[in-house]
Amino acid sequence: MTQGPRRLTDDRDGDGGTPRATGAAPADDTARAPGAHRPTSRDVARAAGVSQATVSLVLGAKWRGRVSERTAESVREAARTLGYRPNLAARSLRSGRTRTALLVIPALTNEFFARVWAGATAVADRHGFGVVIYPAPDVTGPAKDPFASAGAALDGVIASSMATSALSALRDSGLPLVMLDSDPADPAAAHVNLDIADGVRQIVHHLTGLGHRNILHLASDVDSWTFHQRRHALRAALGTVPGATVRTVHAPFDVTAARHATEKGLTAGGPRPTAVVCDGDVLAAGACKAARRLGLRVPEDLSVTGFDDLALATAVEPELTTVALPAEQVGERGMRALLATLDGREPPTGDLPVELVLRASTAPAP
């Protein structure tokens, strides 16, 4: 051997470590005895005294009427004692199915999507499916190939809003597609939506009931269907209230940026708004900070509402009146819809309900 150990990876990174001395070569397969490889279905067959096909039949759980209970039990017994685990690569190669779904979400550091992931994973797990995450490219940014990391070893895709170029790449893949919180008019995908409009209506009803007429809408600067919906629902709901006015300012999902935008919105000309309706709890936290800077007390001088009901909503002071979104259910239903589609069944429909949570950030208008 004149050559060092084969590289699995190119060392493109900075602190990749030092090359190991050639003599050290510690290729120790500690767990298994040298030479003993992972048991295959053939090993199990040999141990049980049957053919490999029978093992596949029994473990594939499609053996009703094909294999006697006595034989099946002896196969299972052999598999257990050998510690057999089916080789997924072989299974996928043979069946053409990977039992893996791609979840396209903006970022896991976003609590809402982390919860969506949790819900999707829980359902997937129960059905023997895996979930791999593809960080959705920013709506404006350049789109990487969604399949580069996932390796195209996918049975289907669950996607939240994302760059349209990447989205069309997914569409063209021909994979079953479930869209989260996006325009249900699109017939090429199943849809899982929240009843956002109802949440907005409840907020408006709550605030106008407290006497608020002059509203500042702190909106996300993301140009997606969801936020269009919110804006639209807000204006529609306020349209039925005589004398109500709304002004909209935009901010990225960041506390400091939200603070700045709110300060600007509150100090602009015209009558000062008595309530700030925010497109998310993060924005609401920023709005609260802005109020404090301007010498306004929340909620006595200014009411603030959030959206999402993240952990943040109860961590800040005052705790936020907000709309709780069933994030886990979004993930669960998304995965169920995908599984249904793969089975040729109709995916579930209908919007998921949201709930107004009253806390301490809203009060009667001054």
Add this chain to the structure above:
Amino acid sequence: MTQGPRRLTDDRDGDGGTPRATGAAPADDTARAPGAHRPTSRDVARAAGVSQATVSLVLGAKWRGRVSERTAESVREAARTLGYRPNLAARSLRSGRTRTALLVIPALTNEFFARVWAGATAVADRHGFGVVIYPAPDVTGPAKDPFASAGAALDGVIASSMATSALSALRDSGLPLVMLDSDPADPAAAHVNLDIADGVRQIVHHLTGLGHRNILHLASDVDSWTFHQRRHALRAALGTVPGATVRTVHAPFDVTAARHATEKGLTAGGPRPTAVVCDGDVLAAGACKAARRLGLRVPEDLSVTGFDDLALATAVEPELTTVALPAEQVGERGMRALLATLDGREPPTGDLPVELVLRASTAPAP
């Protein structure tokens, strides 16, 4: 709900990888007529007028000196126009390697671990590796089989602290193992650790410099190596300060629970602490709420310090003095350590530095 992707890495190596085809690539070619199957390496071979073996050689990037540049280019050209993507299942089956790593973390809803995930994924991506997440069973709870969801199709494992039963299952698997933030004495794994002790020392130095002597330690109730370290480092650092005392109360990672624990800690007998040192920003947020309930102002009457520097730290009022942990770097280095181990190289060593961030929640002792 939607936010721009956080900057994942501060790598010096720029984009750090081979230029990959962008998703905007030839959508017309990748879209397949129904019924037509995905092109295989054999299809590419036919199109390029070479054998399948040659295609494998060229695309496997191990062809230096084996294939002429002219042939290689025609193969690549054919692959491009056909929209060829290697079948990962077949590749894994043949090579015995899956290019997939298991990341064992408690929960993605925890921002710290979400950032660890982001770092690990970024590095993995550049090396053509995938990452699947296994939600670590609670330290106390029953351990599911870590491989049930991952299907044993793994090349290695990166794990944070977890139930020992599940951990030993991982050890027995014989897979390369990288442990995050755990006892480096364990020789069976590579380790990626933070310089927690230094962070604690900096906090203590900061507080004692402000005149604080009477400290309340709001500690996590998790019985893991990390938190042992924190407790130990705190007592060690305060031990060098004459007249300093510390009392410890425990709470789960939850704002409300932390508030209750803090209230109890502050109202217990003896001299009232003038500063609360918390094992995390979430706990610190709870401590601030406790202070407000007790009529204490932060930081005038009571200083509070956090740990982690999550988004939460700047969302609450006052903004938290805390210790910033390089979570993304933990993930990055964890993945690099795994890749190094797989290549037979020595994984990088040494603790990652942490940084004290001074904000508004600390002030001179009253």
Add this chain to the structure above:
DNA sequence: CCACCGGGGTGTTACGTATAACTAGGCCGG
């Protein structure tokens, strides 16, 4: 003039599984 070599390929095989196609009895109706 032949043996040898290295560059540039090709043929072939094996990875572990799922499943279609087949077989060997046993039982029953005609």
Add this chain to the structure above:
DNA sequence: CCGGCCTAGTTATACGTAACACCCCGGTGG
């Protein structure tokens, strides 16, 4: 007594790729 059917399996094959073992050919040293 034979064809058909059911039960309980077995045999054989294909999935797409990686890599080993060849093979061919032109140039070279002896």
